[in-house]
Amino acid sequence: MAGVGRMKKGKLYQALFRGAVTCLTAGLLLLSWPGSSLAGGVQEVVFKVGEKNYFVNEKSFTMDAAPFIAQGRTYVPLRYLALALNVAEKDIQWDKNTRTVLLTKDSVTVKLTVGSKTITVNGQAKAMDVAPVIKDGRSYLPARYVAEALGYRVEWNQQNRTVRMEPAAPPGGGQSSSGGMGQVVVQGNGVNVRSGPGLQHAVVTQVNRGERLAVLGKVPDWYQVQLPGGGTGWIVAWYVQEEGQSTDGRDSPIAGEPVPGDDISRGTPGGRPQPGDGGDQGRDPGGSPGQQPQDPLPPDNRGEQTQGPAVTRLDVTAAGKVTRVTVTAGGAMTYHVFKLASPDRLVVDLTGVRPGNVPLEMPVNTEAVNKLRVGWFSRSPDITRLVFDVKGPVRYRASLSADGRTLEMQIYIPDPGDVLRDVVIAVDPGHGGPDPGALGNGLREKDITLKMALRVAELLSARGARPLLTRSGDYDVGLYERTDMANRAGADLFVSIHINANVNPAVQGTATYILSPAGGGDPNRREESRKLAGYIQAQLVQRLGLENDGVLEANFAVLRTSLMPAVLVEVAYISNPREAALLTQDWFVEETAQGIVQGIVDYLSERLDQGSGN
Structure with a gap:
């Protein structure tokens, strides 16, 4: 990482991820753990090998022993690991006779025994490649197995020797489950696998039609899967088929299920889909992971419209340097606007309405806009997407009528002395x-x-x-x-x-x-x-x-x-x-x-x- 040799960052949490040498001020050298302070939920936990300070939601706590690595796995002191993962003190049970620990969090019960390479999750036994150990009179657990069993995603940073954990399902986003859950078969080509269950997470790889992936967990709309080359990731549920389910001998989605181009973000964080999350959709799946969509519109599927309010009128006019847009619909709608670059585009999603009979493409040729394209982006719920191919870094203003049926927009390129306007x-x-x-x-x-x-x-x-x-x-x-x-x-x-x-x-x-x-x-x-x-x-x-x-x-x-x-x-x-x-x-x-x-x-x-x- 750039400039590591001269970094002087003293915030301990942030220093962990830069590999800087850190130490604790005298006021922090008290043994501590999260305790009841985690009532709002854990968002992020960081342990560093060889250091007694650790972090929960960027707050620093101190252990009386440090994590270490053995047989390629990171071991963390039992009690501190459990408390950091939001296991209540009363739900940490240690049997000194059998040298067994029982951890209970929400609906998940995890059992491990010192010297045994078996972890039992809700009564289901799974094999580990290492076993819990006792060192210098303290019990240590393999961090990854425990964290994943309790519904956390784990990342290891080799350069900085840190292990980072965050909920596999973001707070309020559902519960994850672990254990053997069968396999899924990928139904599209170039489907993104992400580091977490949501579109805000980074793309770690892509998979293609026919590949079989072992399921490790599931939250609404996403599967956690084992990747063929090692490691884990999350794949959107629309474009995989659970092993054993019928595909009717077809490569296309089952009738009545979401089709390519559907909004796959319902109930998940992260907003709009990106290329690859929807599989091969008759367009460039997006190239390398993390790139912006080359074309944010789905194929034309308006012939399938059968019910629900629709866009009834779409007017685009020029008023000097400003392009005025008026969208009228037969029912209430909400809107969301975002921008895409390379090339510059302004995208407007109208939720609650289908495209109706408005033109698929309209030449505009104003000072700010080249043309407007329209697509039926999602059917559940109905989302009509407007894509304005613009001539530069545009600004916009938008207002929705009280009844939600009319959206008015003004799109313009700012003057050089007015670059902050509407940003x-x-x-x-x-x-x-x-x-x-x-x-x-x-x-x-x-x-x-x-x-x-x-x-x-x-x-x-x-x-x-x-x-x-x-x-x-x-x-x-x-x-x-x-x-x-x-x-x-x-x-x-x-x-x-x-x-x-x-x-x-x-x-x-x-x-x-x-x-x-x-x-x-x-x-x-x-x-x-x-x-x-x-x-x-x-x-x-x-x-x-x-x-x-x-x-x-x-x-x-x-x-x-x-x-x-x-x-x-x-x-x-x-x-x-x-x-x-x-x-x-x-x-x-x-x-x-x-x-x-x-x-x-x-x-x-x-x-x-x-x-x-x-």
Whole structure:
């Protein structure tokens, strides 16, 4: 990873994923565990081999023993592993006579015995390749087997020697199950396999028609499967067939079931499908994993329309530089707008209506739009998709009538001096509520980030942007809730604001992070994030006069799960006395906010120049 040799990040959780050497301040050297603080659910757990500190939802806890590796598996002390995975203290039962542990969480009961390579989940025995052990009087469990049995997905980072766990089904998204569940047969070519059950997760590989995959778990609309070359992943349920079910001798989907082009995101996080999640759909399945769809429309299947309200009229007119669009439907609809790049497109999903008899394609030829294409994207529920092939980085305004039957839009390319107009920017103040973030010199990170974020939002709003604050007060917001807000709002950019810390009070400087390649995702989005980070970093260094730590990379959750260019700014070090004093001064907060906003303006101006051919 870039710049590892000079990284000075002191936030212990984040340092784990950069391989930096970390240690604990005296105030943290107390044995601790999550306990009842996890009532809201576990979102992420990180253990590092050889270190006694571990992290749950980015909060640091301390063990009296460190994880180690034996026979290629990571072992974690029994009690700390169970508590981190949200097993209540009363549900951890140890029988010293039989040297057996029984863990119960929700409806899952897991049983392991020291020296035995069998793990029993809800009465079903499964073989492991290693056994629990006792070392220096403490019981250790193989972390992966226990975590997966309790419904968690496990990732191992070889470079940093960290094991990361998160719920296989995001909070509220259903329950996963493990154990032998048979096989599924892939029904399409180029079907994406993802790292988690949702479209916001990275594509890890692709599979083709006829391949058989062992099922490890299932949540609504997704199967967890064993991959042929080792490892695990998640595949959407629409394009696999459980072994033993009849396919009627056909390669096409069963009548009445979702067809290629259907919206496969119902009940799952992540929003719109991406190429490959729907199998071979008569179009380019998307090339390499993580790329944007080449064509977001399904094949024409409007002849199958039989019921439900439909679009009755679609008018597109020019009014100077603005393209006006009016959509009228025979019933109520909702809408969702997002953008695609390479080439630039503006996509509008109308949920609750089918296309009716409007033209499949309309030449537009205005200053902002080349043409409009229409498709029936989903039948359950009905979703009509409008795709505007645009002439550059457009902005839009949209309003829906009170009865939900008429949508009016204005689409335009902004003037060079008005690049913020109608841009949706998610502004994320780090931490909040019971999570204070970094502490130092009498200050709390959560208070400073909120003050800065509120000012950034004010400045953006004053210049015509539409800022979206992930929190506007001192309360808790989950990591995935933050990016979910931005994703659902169709935000153009995501900027997370943080304050750094280090056990060495001499460490200082400003840094801006983007997602590392280890986080997967769209390479084009990562490159756009790098450009945005470069502009913001340059402005902050110029305005604040602090040491330039540069644009760095890390696999942070908010960077990994956002669908738009995203950066995480570390403004200064709360642990450095001089920088901590600066953080309390109004001029410093103002310059920070101005620098972030001007960096955004510089980035958008470059995009506008590229889009206009200047």
